[in-house]
Amino acid sequence: MPYASLSEYNFFEGELKNLQPVYKVIPYDINSSLFTDYAIKKRFIWMPKDVQANYTTDREVPVFPIGTVLIKNFYYDNTIPNNTTYIIETRLMIKKADGWAFANYVWNDEQTEALLSTQRETIRMSWNQNGTAITTNYKTPSTIDCATCHTINNVYTPIGVKPQNLNKMYTYNDGTKNQLSKWIEEDYLDTKPTTINSTVDWADASQSLELRVRSYLDINCAHCHSTGTSCDYTPMELSFSQSTVPENLGICREPIDFVTGDQQYIVSGQDIQGSLMHFRMNTNIQSEMMPPVGRTIVHQEGVELIEEWINSVETTCP
Template structure:
């Protein structure tokens, strides 16, 4: 009887999962497998035909999660190159980001990203969630899925989820939060004028490394790439690169989707995208627009030579929901990232005039 039941469940699963990538132009399919992005081959997830992997040179921090990023676009419909914004992808594009952790070993010390491969080896790994960003006729739509315990499939989680985790042997215990569908706009609505969602990592400055731009061109996924291109961001962890370039790349990917000229946090006057050069707009000796506990009782966003007096460093190291930055996507402080930004601030030259008390 049990064998018959198991067979029925397996047949139902096979009937549900399409044999090729399937774009859904409306609605919210109940399972990740309904999109047909991956085939399960033993303990490997294998991207189906047309699925390619990508990785930004400096990734956004998400509680030390490892991330596998893939995309798929309709055949013969490449994205168009843009110099600063996300590439202009066609309707039918599916961008996926899978978050996962080792079941044993130090998750903090393990590599920051898997190889640029359309296959993910899940041996010894716990899959947590896969977030889809789907380009429909009305624009980009975010759809979150949470993996079941055995990693056989992921289920729609529009209201989000909470997953208690321990990073062993580091021993850090925390609750990993899968954002609900509305919260995705907190990062992906990068233009405050339109509030339309768009990808964060699929920009020239993040992807122009390890031959990824050429790979996307060969795959027919990207067109209009100029022969001469602006310098790309650097790997934040590469100590061979200049300290300032590493810190700016880290702040760009983690902060500039809000803190930029058109971003939701533009009124703060603190813009942290790679193109900003004005020291004042980068926070040097700039008092905060809004006071409160988010300042940590520090006078300026950035005090050259003094990370311990800089609001930027305080908010990156805080885990207080009312003070920490970014506001979403993490429960832990990124120790290595905080240390990098602190070194960057400590290396800055100059001095700030003390604030004059109001009378």
């Protein structure tokens, strides 16, 4: 591995595009999903026989055994002009003896196969998003792009599969149950504590605004803006476990990177125009937008969430 084509792994049965998992390929979801130009995600995990992952902490990826494969499919429903589902790519992370490896597969137009790709590819996509037609040049990641976001302390690491993100209910073929409990039942995980400090769905308005914002920033930004990552030189610590401290969210912190705007702080309470975080999320200028990879359009709902939060911050910066 990696194989030249996705079908060689035999993760799915029947027509490949239906993504119908075979025995022991287990679907999963996370509380808040990374924004990728509104692409929908369908995730699975597979492990070899007679091995399991070891739980460490809420905020850390479990210690997965060699041979584990994390499977993440990116697709759109309601594509134009035929109002059909179109799978763009399937990203794998494969645990090998020397660490995690990336393998990205780009689907053909016939939706019959996905082939290994190590370079960034651009795919013209059009779809209906809640009644609005959207067109963009979707970009699949290169291997270097994958490494940029998935490197912590110089080691390739998964992002989403932390207990804090997995601790939720999921409806399986045999019923609805907690995902971590399901993994234990399937011998994919050794144990879990009674209480887990968990993220929430950032779009769930029944949750507190603070939890929603911290969860959004954790999954969308913390893989670069936390200790040991590519942008840990910036004065922010956006991982969910560290963002209870206001300063770690960038409140009244002066930015380091130059941009064309005149924002004095990363986040300036009740001052959207003076907050660099908002500016960078709300632009498509390649040299200034955040995240710098993984999107080509502005996540409008995410921007609105950050606007609501900034307007709620009562701290007055000097």
